[in-house]
Each structure stands twice: as C-alpha cells, then as structure tokens.
Amino acid sequence: MKLKSQIVKMILYSISFLLMLVINPFSCQESDQNNKVQKAAPFFASETVAVDSSLADRTNQELYSERQNAITRAVTQVSDAIVGINVTGLRRVVQRSPFSIDDPVWRAIFPELFRDRVYEQKIKSLGSGFIISPDGYIITNEHVVENATEVLVTMTNGEKCKSEIIGSDKLTDIAVLKIEGGHLAYIPAGDSDNLIVGEWVIALGNPFGLFDLNDKPTVTVGVISAIDRDWGRSDERLYMDMIQTDAAINHGNSGGPLVNALGQVIGMNTFIFTGSRYQEGSIGIGFAIPINRIKKVVNEIRERGSIDRDYWLGILDGQDLNPYIVRALNLKVDKGVIITRLEINSPAVKSGLREEDVIIKVNNRTINSRQDLVTLLSNMELKVGDFLNFTVLRDNRELTIKVKLEANPD
Numbered sequence: 197m198k199l200k201s202q203i204v205k206m207i208l209y210s211i212s213f214l215l216m217l218v219i220n221p222f223s224c225q226e227s228d229q230n231n232k233v234q235k236a237a238p239f240f241a242s243e244t245v246a247v248d249s250s251l252a253d254r255t256n257q258e259l260y261s262e263r264q265n266a267i268t269r270a271v272t273q274v275s276d277a278i279v280g281i282n283v284t285g286l287r288r289v290v291q292r293s294p295f296s297i298d299d300p301v302w303r304a305i306f307p308e309l310f311r312d313r314v315y316e317q318k319i320k321s322l323g324s325g326f327i328i329s330p331d332g333y334i335i336t337n338e339h340v341v342e343n344a345t346e347v348l349v350t351m352t353n354g355e356k357c358k359s360e361i362i363g364s365d366k367l368t369d370i371a372v373l374k375i376e377g378g379h380l381a382y383i384p385a386g387d388s389d390n391l392i393v394g395e396w397v398i399a400l401g402n403p404f405g406l407f408d409l410n411d412k413p414t415v416t417v418g419v420i421s422a423i424d425r426d427w428g429r430s431d432e433r434l435y436m437d438m439i440q441t442d443a444a445i446n447h448g449n450s451g452g453p454l455v456n457a458l459g460q461v462i463g464m465n466t467f468i469f470t471g472s473r474y475q476e477g478s479i480g481i482g483f484a485i486p487i488n489r490i491k492k493v494v495n496e497i498r499e500r501g502s503i504d505r506d507y508w509l510g511i512l513d514g515q516d517l518n519p520y521i522v523r524a525l526n527l528k529v530d531k532g533v534i535i536t537r538l539e540i541n542s543p544a545v546k547s548g549l550r551e552e553d554v555i556i557k558v559n560n561r562t563i564n565s566r567q568d569l570v571t572l573l574s575n576m577e578l579k580v581g582d583f584l585n586f587t588v589l590r591d592n593r594e595l596t597i598k599v600k601l602e603a604n605p606d
Contacts, residue, residue, distance in 0.1 A: 266457040270398060271415050273459035276381035277327040278400045280350040280407030281336055281373075281451060285343040286316045318345075324401030324413075324452030325349065325373065326461065327382040328494070334373040335494060336451030337466055338364040339433075341371050349375055354411045363497035367505055368577060369433045369466060369485065370493045383453055386460030388486035391439065394419050399443040399465055399482070401452025413452070418443030418480070425483060428575055436575065438483040439463045445482035454484040462487050489577075504580040507601035509573075510542020510549075511535060516565045517554065525552070528592050531564040532556040547599040549586060556594075557587035 323340030327333070334349065341347055347359045357375040364371035397420055400413045407413060418441050427435035441454060445465050454463035463484030470479055496503055514533040515521070522530050532554045538545050555563050559576075563569050578584075578601060586597045 267396060267398060267417055270455055270457055270459040271400075274326075274383045274398075274400065274453070274455055274461075275413055275415075276352050277383045278352065278402075278413035278452065279325045279327065279334060280402040280405075280411075280413075281323045281325050281340055282348045282350065283321045283323065283341055283344045284346040284348075285319050285321065286345055287319050287343065288314065288316055290314050322402060322405050322448050323450045324407075324448065324465070326400075326451075326453040326464075327380050328385070328461075329382055330378060330380050332375040332377045332380055333362070333494075333498070334359065334375065335464060335490060336371050336373060337464065338366050338369045338371040340451045341373070342366075347373060349373065350407060350411060352411050352413070363501045363503075365493050365497065365503045365505075366432055367434050367503075368489065368493050369435070370464070370490055370497075372494055372497045383455065383459070383461045385487050385491060386456055386458065386462040388439065388462050388488045391420055391423050391462060393422060396457050397441055397443055397462070398455045398457075399441065399445055399449060399452060399484075400455065401445075401449035401465060403446040403448040405448055407448075414449075416444040421481070426575075427483070434575065434577060435466070435483070435485075436577075437486055437489065438466075439486055441482050441484065442480040443482065444478040444480070446478050449482075464490055504603060505578070506604045507578055507580045507582070508543055508604045509584070509599065509601060510539040510544035511537075512539050513537040514555070514566055514569065525554075526592070527554065527589065529554065529556060529589060532589070533563055533566050533569050543599050543602045548595075548597045549588070549599065550590065553586075553588040553590050553595075555586055555588050557585075559585050560587075 321340070323336055325334045325336035325340075328335055341361055341364065344361065347361060349357045349359045351357065357377075359373040359375045362372040362374050397418060399416045399418070401407075403414050420439060421442050422440040423437070425438040425440050427438060429435075439454065439462070443454070445468050449465045450467070452465045453461040454465055456462050463486050465482060465484050467483055468478055469481040469483070493503065513536045515536050517527070517530055517532050517534060519530070521527070521534060525534075534554045535549065535551050538549060538551055555569065557563060558569065558572055561572055563572070580601055580603045582601050584599045584601065586599060588595050588597060
C-alpha cells in the first residue's frame with residue numbers, strides 16, 4: 197500500500213511540474229508585455245506630452261512672421277481691390293456673297309443672291325481691373341471693354357455688379373468704369389517716374405478666367421526688366437514709355453494692376469510679347485502702361501467723359517528741303533520741312549505760321565523731313581486744347597511759334 201501511495205505522489209508531482217513548465221512561459225510573456233506597456237505608457241500619457249500652449253502660439257507666430265515679407269504684405273493689402281471683368285459685346289460680321297459675277301443685269305434680277313449679308317454676333321470676353329477710389333471707380337484697358345453692351349464686374353467677395361463705362365480713350369488704351377458702392381477697398385497710386393530697374397513687382401488679375409473659380413485674383417511676381425519702352429502705334433493705339441516686366445502676364449490679365457512692394461499701383465498690365473504669332477502664353481516679357489500717364493487720362497475722362505483726339509492743326513502740305521530750295525531761299529540749314537500750304541483760318545495760321553516757313557523743330561525735337569514730322573505727331577498723345585511749339589526759320593531768322601490745337605470743324 198505504501199508503495200502504491202508513493203507512486204501516486206510521484207505521478208502527481210510530475211504532473212504539477214509539467215503544468216508549471218507549460219503555464220510559466222505564458223506568465224512570463226504577459227509579465228514582459230505588461231512591463232513594455234508600462235514602459236511605453238509615459239509616451240502616450242497626456243500629462244507627459246502636454247505642451248505649453250502659450251509657447252506653441254508664440255512659436256507659430258514667429259514662424260508666420262518669418263514667412264511674411266514685403267511681397268506677401270503688398271498682396272494682402274491690394275487683393276480686395278482687384279476685380280474680374282466679364283464683357284458681352286457685339287461684333288459686326290460680313291458674310292460675302294458666294295457669287296462673284298460682276299454683271300449689273302444679273303445683280304438687278306437677283307439682288308438677294310449677290311448681296312453681302314451683314315449681321316451682329318454676340319461675343320463674350322474677359323479681363324481684369326482694379327478699383328482706384330472708395331466710391332467705385334475702376335480702371336481697365338479700353339480693348340477689354342471695346343464694343344461692350346454689358347460689363348459685369350466680379351468682386352473678391354463673390355458679388356457681381358453691373359458697371360457703367362464712364363469713358364475710354366482708344367489711343368492710350370485706357371477705360372474708366374463705375375460701380376455702385378462706398379468705402380470700397382482700393383489701390384493707391386504710386387509714381388511711375390520713380391521706378392528702379394530690377395525692383396520687385398507684382399502682377400494681379402484674372403488670367404484665363406480663373407477669377408471665377410473662387411473670386412480671388414491670381415498673383416505673379418517678377419521684377420521691372422526695363423522702362424521707357426516705346427512701341428509706337430499699334431492697331432490705332434499708342435504704346436509709349438511702357439514698363440517691361442518678367443512677372444507672368446497671360447490672356448485675361450489685361451487691365452490688371454502692376455504693383456510695387458509698397459502696395460502701390462505703378463502700371464496697368466496691357467500686353468505681352470511672345471516672339472511668335474502661334475504662341476499665346478507668357479515667356480517673361482510683359483508690358484504695362486505707366487500709372488502717371490493713366491492718371492492724366494483718367495482725370496480728364498472723369499471730368500469730361502471722353503478725350504477729344506480729333507484736333508485741327510491746319511498744315512496741309514510740306515516738302516523736304518533739297519539743294520535747289522536751299523539755294524533759292526538762301527537758307528542757312530539744309531534739313532527741315534518747308535510749309536507749302538496752310539488751311540485758311542486754321543490754328544496754324546491764327547498762331548502765326550506762314551507758307552515758306554521752314555520747320556526745324558517741334559517741341560524741341562529736331563525735324564529733318566516730312567516723315568519725321570508725321571512720325572512725331574502720330575506718336576504724341578495730342579488732343580484738342582494741347583499746344584505745339586514750332587521752331588521755324590523765316591528769312592533766316594529763327595522763330596518759336598506756339599500753336600493751340602482746336603476741335604476739327606468737320
């Protein structure tokens with residue numbers, strides 16, 4: 197009996213030992229995992245990772261301040277004064293007759309077959325503009341609103357306003373619009389006679405109609421590449437003393453402002469040079485009308501509603517000097533334009549110009565030929581009421597005669 201009981205005890209001890217070997221590893225693993233969690237717990241514990249909120253705010257403010265510069269401050273200052281311009285206009289379309297028979301009999305019998313058809317077509321276009329006064333005056337390019345029947349202005353708050361065209365000047369490509377409102381954001385004018393080649397500038401506007409996506413202007417940055425770029429006449433417009441910039445200007449930017457780092461408008465973005473008629477995108481050569489020229493035109497438009505460019509001078513004809521004329525008149529100059537015909541009672545006659553006077557200068561610019569005179573007059577923004585100073589030779593005496601331009605009687 198004792199032997200049996202001892203055997204049973206040994207079997208029970210063996211079983212207990214085996215159970216401990218099986219159970220203890222799991223217990224150890226759990227213990228290790230608990231230790232790991234306890235060791236990791238401080239990393240996730242809120243009291244350990246809590247950061248001083250005032251310190252975080254101060255750090256964020258410092259970082260934000262470091263991101264700010266003159267450009268970003270200027271953009272913030274002027275953005276609300278930028279507007280998108282959507283224009284509905286009419287275009288005259290002529291549909292030529294497909295019949296080319298130039299026979300009066302056939303034309304008399306079948307007039308409808310040979311008659312050209314003329315009709316008007318509605319077209320939509322877009323551009324940019326900027327507010328120049330808190331009472332809602334807006335500047336844009338004349339070519340943006342040319343032939344417009346309706347001009348809709350989109351503000352940066354999403355509001356869409358019908359605008360009135362106060363006046364425009366095709367020669368300088370400047371137009372003035374007006375919307376209702378008071379205390380509107382506007383851009384102050386800078387001084388385009390005090391520009392520095394290489395200084396930072398910002399072009400803002402509505403390229404490709406992107407303003408309509410969220411009522412915010414597109415901003416591009418560059419420098420003033422050159423000043424006083426004279427393009428002369430182009431499509432009945434005169435582009436003189438233009439500001440050249442490499443800030444990206446694209447279709448739809450016309451009429452938008454070119455702004456300096458002080459948040460002042462120094463020009464109006466007008467056209468780009470692409471180098472090819474098959475390209476339309478910016479290649480870094482854009483041009484803006486100087487703001488000092490714009491101010492003169494805008495002031496006159498606001499006062500009178502238009503600018504009368506149909507002036508009357510009264511010099512009907514002239515001839516380049518040649519050796520025969522020089523010898524015949526015993527002139528002491530061999531270059532200039534001799535006046536051969538003047539209009540009766542014209543401003544030129546009233547001011548004292550005479551036939552056979554030799555024009556050698558106009559407004560202190562030397563005149564060597566008729567072409568010089570024509571080019572000079574066509575490249576001046578002349579209007580009714582302006583004065584021209586003619587330096588002429590009469591009997592070999594040099595005279596200065598001041599001529600005031602009058603309205604064309606025709």
